[in-house]
Amino acid sequence: MSDVSYVKPADLVKRLVAAGEYKALLSTRDTIIRAFMGGAILALGAAFAVTVTVNTGQPLLGALLFPVGFIMLYLMGFDLLTGVFMLVPLAWIDRRPGIGMKALLRNWGLVFLGNFLGAFLVAVLMAIIVTYGFDTDPNAVGQAIGEIGHGRTVGYAEHGAAGMLTLFVRGMMCNWMVCTGVAGAMMSDTVIGKIAAMWMPIMLFFYMGFEHSIVNMFLFPSGLLLGADFTIGDYLVWNEIPTVLGNVVGGLSFVGLTMYWTHAKTREPRLPASLTPHTTDIAVAEPAKVDVTR
Structure with missing residues (x-):
């Protein structure tokens, strides 16, 4: 396999910043079309995962297959809110023109x-x-979707402030993994490499029950349409709004900013204490670079 199949972190950050700049300057029409398709395909992936889980009784299998939707939409160049929560701020922080x-x-x-x-x-x-x-009444898959909506709105509300904190943290943890997947899409120049790098963190977040604002845009309206026992207010206050806030913090803090600070703004390596700024031994003062990717 060619060496260019893996993109090193310093180059990866440049791609992330450039992607954020591109998306921020994209026309209104194209932004909405790409976001529409991104939301639709991810929702299909979520519906698929729930169906697999219900029909097999194996939640792990549903989580294992859920990344199919995420992978398809990113390979096709569509967008998710969770991804631009990380990408566009990087272009702003990097002071790209017009951002x-x-x-x-x-x-x-x-x-x-x-x-x-x-x-x-x-x-x-x-x-x-x-x-x-x-x-007819909802089938087993429909009933499962309705129960998800009830448990992850009213279920949090029953715990008050502690429930809200848990919801926010689950939103953070989710977009930590999702943005790792977004970066993974740019981490390789081969389709197989991209798929592998995206699959792992997305499977993790889904199985762990973390909160993804776009997945929830499908699950909770579905539950309401199917007669689940919660309200639009429950959905907004006890899921969507805190999840969005958690997604912003998690993706930007744990992936975007950390990658940017250490790989785009790398500080000079520390010199051994025995050396001084006046050392003239070039071979010692300038140690050979080490390929940290191996």
């Missing part, structure tokens, strides 16, 4: 809208499927 707070909020708002519309469309279509066009 300020206005451009950042514009991108986030448009991607949120597109993701929601795409996920909601799939929620409606799946509700039709699991009820034979609302002619």
Whole structure:
């Protein structure tokens, strides 16, 4: 395999910053189309994972297969809110021309809208499927989706502030893994390499039950359409809003900023204490570079 199949961290950060700049400057039409398709495909992946889990009784198998949706949408160049939570701020921090707070909020708002519309469309279509066009009660998959919505709204509310904290932390942990997957999509120049790098963290977050704002744009409206026992207010206050905030903090803090600080703004290596700034032995003062990727 060619050496260029793996992109080293310093070069990876350059790609992340450039991607954030590109997405922030993208036209309104293209931003919404790509976000719409991203939300729709991820929702299909979530529906697939729930179906697998219900039909087999194996949650691990559902989590193992859930990344299919995430991988497809990124290979096709579509966008998720969770990804731009990391990418666009990096372009702003790097002072790319035309990237300020206005451009950042514009991108986030448009991607949120597109993701929601795409996920909601799939929620409606799946509700039709699991009820034979609302002619019967939801089947086992529909009932499972409704229970997810109830447990992950009212279930948090029952614990008050502790529940809200747990929800926020789950949102953070989720986008830590998701943005690791987003970076993974740029970590290799081969399709197989991209798939492997994206698959691992996405499988982890889904099986661990972390909170993903776009997945929830499908699960919770689906539950409401299917008659689950929670309200729109429960969904917004006890899931979507705290999840979005947690996703912002987790993706940007644990992936974007840490990668940027250490690989784009790398400090000079420390010299051994025995050396002084006046050392003239070039062979010692400038130690050979070590390939840390091996």
